[in-house]
Amino acid sequence: MVTQETTLREATVGPTRPEPTIEVTARDGGGRTTAWTVGETTAHTPLLLARPGLPLPPGHGVLLGPGEAVPTEAAGPVVVLEGGFSVSPAGDRPYPTGVWSRVTIDRARRLEGQLSLRRGRPPTSDIQIADEEYGDDETTDVTGIPEVAPVVSDEGAVAVFAEAGSAARDPAVLMPLLLEAREKTGPGRLLYAPGIGLPHQLALLVYAGVDLFDTLAVERASLDGLYLTSEGVFPAATTRFPLSGLDGLGIPAVMDPQALLAHNLAVHDRELAIVRAHLQNGTLRELVETRVRAHPASTAALRHLDLHGLDVLARKIPLTRDGHVHANTMESLSRPDVVRFRERIRNDYQPPEGADVLVLFPCSARKPYGLSRSHKVFARVIGDVQKAARIHEVIVTSPLGVVPRELENTWPAAHYDVPVTGAWDPMERAMIREQVAALLAKGGYTHVVSHLGASTHALIADFLPEGTPHTGIPHPTRYEAKDLLRAALREATRQGNAPAWPRRRLADAKALATWQFGPAAADALFAEADDTGGRPPVIRVFSGGQRGKQLAQVVPQRGLLSLTIHGAKALFAGGQAKVVEIDDFVPRGTVFAVGVKQADPGIVPGDEVVLVHDGEVRGVGPAVAPGPEMTVLKRGPCVEVRHHV
Amino acid sequence: MSEAMLAPKKRLVMATKEMVEAQKSCASAFTPRAETDTTQAAKVWHEDDNFGGQATKALVMVLKTRGCDWLIKSGCTMCGYFNDSFFDDVSADHIILQFENAMREHQGEDLIKIYTSGSFFDEREVPAAAYTQILKRVGETTGRLSVESQPQIMTDAQVAEAMTHLKEFEVGIGMESAHDDVLAHSVNKAFRFRQFVAGAELIHRHGARAKTYLVQKAPFLTEREAIEDTTTSILKVAPHSDVVSVNPINVQRHTLVADLYKHGAFRPPWLWSVAKVVLDASRELPDGVTLKCHPVGGGHARGAHNCGKCDKRAMKALEDYTLGRGTIRLERLFETPECGCYSRWQWELDNEGLLGAACWTDPVVW
Structure with a gap:
């Protein structure tokens, strides 16, 4: 039976390593909202990690450098970045209390990262893995660069895209690297891009897959005297009419550095909230297309993302859903x-x-x-x-x-x-x-x-x-x-004969199936289909006549074919089904990640998937998560079961 | 085995190998200029110098040689000296000719400085015959010579021979950093600190003087790490040196540093950092050791620079110190920073370590 995951191995955050879980709560494009839980506390991404002492409303995480004390008021995620030339790796130091994730940036990473940027090709190691991942394997061959497989684990919750700060100088470099970092990070961990993200870039970066941001870029821009808005950047010195109400400071007579910083942080925080709202509303892409107008290079960044990320992003975007697409640009x-x-x-x-x-x-x-x-x-x-x-x-x-x-x-x-x-x-x-x-x-x-x-x-x-x-x-x-x-x-139509309408409707349903499942799967599904019923746009597909077995039905609300258990078996028998391997239970309601053993990596949300245990079809229904996430994540819904055996 | 699982040290070795390969590919992209007259020195000029604690006029020449042997094999990450070397078949006769031609410019300067874009003591670069002839000629004229060399190449006999001709002899050693870690993984230096110590000892044994060059901000270090590296290096090399020269890395063509710079992965040090290093080190410098700092390309994008508005002030303070006028201007620099980029620099020092593998470069807004 499906059981919700109820046990957390570590209930409190203490000197021992915390056991985080990531649950995806909404998806749009390459972006997502997640619930990041450690112990009994949950934070929601996309999330801002703020340096201590900044004037920000509560609800963000905290970013600490090596040796910095955890602020006592910190109630949310605390991420510590450690390491460097003069600081010894922190691997053997005790885990600081209250810290959600600790990542070590050692000298090798810095060296590798900068070299890989120089080479202008995706780095061999663009991701800093949380220190938990470090193992001292004496047998490792250091003469060659080993192949990098995506390291997927929900133990080290945060993966750091360590080159982000340098790559961000050129969106043409940043975007492919970012996509690759996202893929390597895997869905089970959070991708943190240090030092990048001005307010107008946040929508795009979230759309590309970044989960965690920090305040560094905003702080630096403030020191440079830049006035940040969601729609772009301009010099604070030319700003006569600051946006009032955002920073709670009214309109300062002079844009002094503190007021500027407060304003910029408020804009940043607010923009991230807007991004979250659009993401949940399914309109993140529309927001991105609006925001990238801020600068030609931002628009170019989106084009680079589309160019390089077409496949990657399309694998995550649902095949069907509610909500409009506004093709404005x-x-x-x-x-x-x-x-x-x-x-x-x-x-x-x-x-x-x-x-x-x-x-x-x-x-x-x-x-x-x-x-x-x-x-x-x-x-x-x-x-x-x-x-x-x-x-x-x-x-x-x-x-x-x-x-x-x-x-x-x-x-x-x-x-x-x-x-x-x-x-x-x-x-x-x-x-x-x-x-x-x-x-x-x-x-x-x-x-x-x-x-x-x-x-x-x-x-x-x-x-x-x-x-x-x-x-x-x-x-x-x-x-x-x-x-x-x-x-x-x-x-x-004067010459020649027309097919009978039931036959034509069968052909229409099959044509839809070629688009939805691909031609080979459509052949497998319709191999024994011989009759249709229903009143268009509803089409029911039967084998053995209308009193025989129903294989599928065109559902106008989804616009797609929904499979019955017979249809699922026909597809599965033909070797054309997108299969989710489940544990030994009869699926009812929703199948959660905890019950999934293995899922076809080609599954796109909205795909009709066949639930199988040990070679036996157990159920069928639309996927709600991409295939790789079903396998990797330990929490969250995966398949809405429509029919079961 | 995933790379992520590798221990940091293992990956450091791997990454260093990549660095060496990358540096080689930079150097190999350089094609020596054809049709060069190897009977004329690359450059000759006159300058004011502080030699042995005294203001001195110097004749400086850069001789064309086959180039630094280490540069041919591998090369240091910031060194663009092949831009003045890498000449084919430079015979001893031609080197002597270059020297003689340059000496025509000699207008009674007390000091002759010879740069070879490599090691003066390396017989592969400067054949023994030319070496002896040059020493003889300098001995006949001013008797004061300054050259540069890697420390592990020079021999007892060579320095002894030099001292038979010369009154004063100064050997410059490009140490770059006193930390072997930085030498191995950031600079790709041919030798290590202990070889420097041995070389300096050899120089002093014969009564010559040692001038030690250090870099500031080798690649892959953060601004703060670079300050720490150079400040501590000054104090580590000072007991073995007569003069310590701090050289903020400038971006030279066909180097790994140039490539990193181009890709937004390297920023030359801030002049604030350079000033801080010189000021901090000057306070703990042993007696009798001279500290110098003349940032090449200072105030420009490819050299040590600040925001552009306050660069001249910082350069002036460094120049004053180098000319022996004390630390007053340097102190004033930090007492009244005046420029807005000072707080930006401080902020970067505190936050660059959080950038992962990246570094703060001059910003690009998009």
């Missing part, structure tokens, strides 16, 4: 979840079998498209066509490119908003052309009808088949256009 085109959608269309998606007449529609402001007035009109026109089961509707849009009708309820297709002006920018043009070309290249269409607006049609007209009727004139929603569309579709 050029970077929205390259956000990992959006790119993932487009890549799956290009690489995995197979159009429904038997639907050989392609009709291209413009997108609508209302989502899902089917609820919009324009698309209701299109639906009625299609209803006028006798062999409508041959028609495959595809919506041409930005930033998703093309959205087949059977995918219109998926995320973010059903959830995005984009500033519409009617004019496409060059990046959108290139992206749309690429997506449409990829769809046409999949073959199988005997006819194409373009019901797009004039500008969108012109964008792709050159690679549409010769003689493709353009019916969206003078405007796709005008009655003349309706008539043209009807006529063009009737003409296109």
Whole structure:
């Protein structure tokens, strides 16, 4: 049976090493909120580690250097950084009372770190491992640099990205290193990036995966006379109208150093709270895209992150969820979840079998498209066509490119908003052309009808088949256009036969499955599927007819196929299931990390996963955590069980 | 075995190997200038110096040689001396010619200073014939010579021979730091402290003088560590030296330090730090030992520098001290810091150790 982890090996923090646990409470992009528990005290990340004595409201952690005394009032996390040239490693010293984590930065780390930066490639050892990890292994071969495997443990809770301070000079260097540090740190520990992070950079750095920040960058900027805001940095000397109310000091007549520091720290603290709120709201990416406008190099940093982190980040972002995507900026085109959608269309998606007449529609402001007035009109026109089961509707849009009708309820297709002006920018043009070309290249269409607006049609007209009727004139929603569309579709479907509707719905469900699971898994799932039921957009998939076994169902709220236990078994038998190995119990409700033995590292939150014990399917349901986290973490929900044996 | 599991000392050895490799790759990126006339010295100039406690005029020459033997093999992390050496086939005759040509500039200066961008006593760099000839000629003119060498290379016989020609002889040793740890893992020095002690003893045995060069802020040290390193090094080398020269590291081309600098992993020391080292060490300096500090590139981004506004004041205080005018200006520097960057410097001293493997460089806002 599933049991919540209830025992903590060390109840109090004392001279012995504390036993911390990390539980992820929310995820967005590469960022997350976690509950970091030591003994009976819990702190929540992303968290600020403050140097002692700074004017900050309570609720932050404390950062100490070697030999500094733990402040008596410290009620939260205390992290001690030790080591250096003149200070002997602290390994054999007793663990200071009240300290949550102690990390030793020895000379070798400094040397390695700076050399690795110089080489301009990811360092062999970019992470300072908490001192607990040090073992004095006399048999170690020092002649070569051993391969670095991610050291994953929840004993040393804090991993330090030790080059952060130097790498941060150049976002092009920082971003790939940061991503690698995050991967090496693993989900079971907190990533601390010392010395970096001004208020306007916090959203981006959290999105990239940093859990812990300190006050050093803000203190230094204050000494440099910089006035910090969430939207950027400018010299305090030019500031005539400080933001009042933030620092509780009113408006100081002169920006004296203390007032400036207090202001900057207050802004920093507040911005981290804003980041946490957006993260929990699922809108961190939108915040990031806003904040990086502060400086061209910040915007470049986000682009570098997208460039290098596409795969890494897409593995963490849920396949489906609530909440809107606001595609406001050029970077929205390259956000990992959006790119993932487009890549799956290009690489995995197979159009429904038997639907050989392609009709291209413009997108609508209302989502899902089917609820919009324009698309209701299109639906009625299609209803006028006798062999409508041959028609495959595809919506041409930005930033998703093309959205087949059977995918219109998926995320973010059903959830995005984009500033519409009617004019496409060059990046959108290139992206749309690429997506449409990829769809046409999949073959199988005997006819194409373009019901797009004039500008969108012109964008792709050159690679549409010769003689493709353009019916969206003078405007796709005008009655003349309706008539043209009807006529063009009737003409296109005149010869040949249409599939029966149950068969077509089966094909639609399978097309969705190719996007959701990949083509091989779709084949395995639909190998014995022969009938459908339900009323679109709900489609139930059966094998052995409607009285046989139900394999899956398209659920409009998720926009995805939900598997039954039979579907899970079909996928598992075909070797195509994403499997979570569990202990010997019947899963009900939620499977927690403590019950997971092993999980497919390819699992993305929202994926349908099959719960297996000892080769036997026990249940099925959507994942709520990425696969690697299920294996590594000791706490937190992993799978919402929908069906069990 | 994960690297993270390695004991610090093991990883230190590994990282040092990487450092040596990195330094070699820097030096190999340097191509010696072709078509150089090896009968002319690289540079010749006149300068005022303090020699044996007396203000002296000096003729200084930098001779072209095949270059420091250690630099060819491996090289120190901050040393860009190949920019003035690394010449092919410099015969003894040519070295003598260089010297003679340079001596045409001699205008009655009391002191001849010869730099070879290496070791004057190393026969691979300065062949014995040239060595003897130069000593003879200096003996005939001023009788006062200053050269530089690694301490473990010079022999009893060489120094004895020199003293037969010269009235006063000063040998400079680039010790850099008195801490073997720093020498091994930050500087990549060819010798260690005990070899320096033996060399200085040899020099003194023959009645010559030892001038010891130290660096301030070898790479991979924090600002505070560097202050500690140099201050304690001064006091450790002083009993074996007549003159101690503190040289804040400046960023020279084709060095590991230059590469670190470029990647934001090295900042030359603050002039505040240099002043603090000189002031602190001057208070405990044994009698008869002269402490000098003339920061090369001081006040510039690639040399020891402060914020740009107060650099001149600090440089002036160091210059005054070096010219024997006492520590008054240095003391005043810290009594009335005046400049806003003083508190920034203090803050960095206290907080750089918390930066992990990074260091505070001049800030870049993005």
